């Protein structure tokens with residue numbers, strides 16, 4: 640699999656580290672189902688998925704990657720900095 | 725207490741290590757290396773670099789050149805000044821770190837250079853993807869590396885100082901393997 644880094648271009652998977660699903664962080668600090676979901680529950684979708692990938696041995700940027708887990712097709716990637724989930 | 729002076733020294737003895745198939749592995753002299761990290765706004769650094777060193781701020785994957793000086797794009801929000809000591813004005817525009825002896829710098833040059841590097845590094849090394857003058861942060865045999873293409877058959881490779889001998893070992897083994905195939 641190859642991922643396109645907005646800074647470095649198309650690069651081999653070996654340069655990247657998976658950093659987990661890109662999820663919306665719940666508001667507030669009170670414990671509830673939303674925090675339980677955010678911390679513990681994952682959907683494991685067969686299809687489109689939004690994930691963080693660190694370009695660890697490349698430019699060190701963290702990317703927000705949208706890809707299809709069935710085909711490895713990469714639908715989009717952007718710098719997570721200043722945006723993200 | 726006596727005052728201690730720390731002197732930067734090259735990670736490896738300078739000079740040609742191996743030549744095979746017309747291709748040589750050569751440890752380059754240690755040059756002054758300064759990491760420049762401007763933070764969110766690189767504008768003031770771009771101005772200072774131009775005013776003080778005659779260097780542009782390199783775009784991702786690019787190197788800027790001036791007399792006796794180079795500036796490499798060195799990752800997100802990072803640049804590497806190679807050659808001169810940083811002019812005082814740079815410190816106003818960026819966080820500076822002296823990394824002169826933190827990197828081992830090796831030149832791989834000759835007709836087999838690209839094939840040797842292709843065995844170690846996942847970069848697309850074809851000239852249309854990585855032209856002479858281009859630079860990349862990438863991995864080389866699982867080491868974090870900086871690779872700069874110095875010409876059609878030349879690559880300057882940098883790894884952290886602690887991995888200097890490993891870099892030479894990996895390059896030598898790959899060059900021997902490519903040379904043994906007699907393809908070059």
Ligand SMILES: [Zn+2]
Pocket residue numbers: 644645646647648694697698699700
């Ligand atoms: Zn990158």
